[in-house]
Amino acid sequence: xxxxxxxxxxxxxxxxxxxxxxxxxxxxxxxxxxxxxxxxxxxxxxxxxxxxxxxxxxxxxxxxxxxxxxxxxxxxxxxxxxxxxxxxxxxxxxxxxxxxxxxxxxxxxxxxxxxxxxxxxxxxxxxxxxxxxxxxxxxxxxxxxxxxxxxxxxxxxxxxxxxxxxxxxxxxxxxxxxxxxxxxxxxxxxxxxxxxxxxxxxxxxxxxxxxxxxxxxxxxxxxxxxxxxxxxxxxxxxxxxxxxxxxxxxxxxxx
Ligand SMILES: [Mg+2]
Numbered sequence: 219x220x221x222x223x224x225x226x227x228x229x230x231x232x233x234x235x236x237x238x239x240x241x242x243x244x245x246x247x248x249x250x251x252x253x254x255x256x257x258x259x260x261x262x263x264x265x266x267x268x269x270x271x272x273x274x275x276x277x278x279x280x281x282x283x284x285x286x287x288x289x290x291x292x293x294x295x296x297x298x299x300x301x302x303x304x305x306x307x308x309x310x311x312x313x314x315x316x317x318x319x320x321x322x323x324x325x326x327x328x329x330x331x332x333x334x335x336x337x338x339x340x341x342x343x344x345x346x347x348x349x350x351x352x353x354x355x356x357x358x359x360x361x362x363x364x365x366x367x368x369x370x371x372x373x374x375x376x377x378x379x380x381x382x383x384x385x386x387x388x389x390x391x392x393x394x395x396x397x398x399x400x401x402x403x404x405x406x407x408x409x410x411x412x413x414x415x416x417x418x419x420x421x422x423x424x425x426x427x428x429x430x431x432x433x434x435x436x437x438x439x440x441x442x443x444x445x446x447x448x449x450x451x452x453x454x455x456x457x458x459x460x461x462x463x464x465x466x467x468x469x470x471x472x473x
Contacts, residue, residue: 249470251413252352253360253438255398255423256372260361260381260463262342263424263445266335269293275330288321295319299366307400309391312366332371341379344463349384351467361388362407362421364397364428387411398425399432422466426451439473441466 254260272292276285295318299310316323349359363372369390376382387410389403396402404416413419416437423429424443431454433440442456443463458469 248418249357249420249473250415250418251358251360251408251411252420252422252466252470253362253404253407253411253433255421255425255429256361256363256365258424258445258448259422259429259443260341260345261339261375263443263447264338265447266338268296271334272296274334275327278330279324279327288319291319292316292321296366303364303397307396309364309394309397310366311392312368315366332374339375341376341381342463345379346381346384348463348467349381352470353384358386358411358413359384360407360411360419361385362391362398362403363388364391364403366392368392398423398428399435401432401436404432404436404438420457420470422463424448426454426456430454430456441469 257263269289272289273285276289276292279285280288292315295315299315299318302308303310313323321327352359361372365372367390369388369392372388372390373382376385387407389407389410391397391403394403394406398404404421408414408416408419416433417439419433419438420441421429421433421438422441422443423433424445425448426442426444427449430440430442431451434454434456439457440454441458441460443460460466460469
């Protein structure tokens with residue numbers, strides 16, 4: 219919880235300063251949880267060349283012509299599933315992706331896939347200190363990600379980067395029926411960390427529609443970390459915009 223140094227008794231403006239300090243303390247105490255998006259938020263945004271990635275995944279496991287065919291099928295299936303997710307609001311899984319592409323999954327193929335993704339998954343270096351600082355103030359830490367990946371892959375990433383123990387609860391949309399911005403996804407994330415009042419939650423994400431619009435729609439406060447690739451959504455007005463995670467704790471403490 220936020221601690222506020224009391225003003226010196228009797229000093230000029232002490233009464234006003236004390237009033238402001240207590241207001242600030244009350245607001246900080248009212249904040250119960252911060253819930254983070256993953257891609258582009260807890261892991262910094264960068265572009266992934268999906269066609270090259272799928273080629274790199276398939277090439278070690280098939281003759282060249284077959285590898286090219288499977289890589290193209292997986293790329294098309296992934297694109298199709300994400301378009302379907304955006305249109306319907308529903309979630310998808312890696313199992314559905316491989317089935318749609320007509321590719322039989324093997325452990326070796328999955329290992330190549332996870333290996334190809336590794337350079338794109340590293341946690342923001344600002345995250346461990348931020349999450350620890352929020353924890354020290356008694357704030358619950360949640361994660362809500364639109365993802366086809368199973369929980370174990372995400373947890374392996376967080377464990378590798380030393381932050382898994384700082385996350386109190388997470389919801390990966392591959393485990394539920396809906397993606398952000400559906401209210402059910404945000405409600406599931408709140409349930410995962412044991413909070414019931416969205417007004418006492420802050421959501422942090424990089425997508426104006428999925429993250430900001432979704433969070434604001436159920437009554438959370440929303441902080442946007444923008445990037446040049448994610449499309450705008452004019453109806454979503456974040457409560458604040460930050461350029462890096464290290465700006466979040468001072469922002470929250472100023473509310
Ligand atoms: Mg994101």
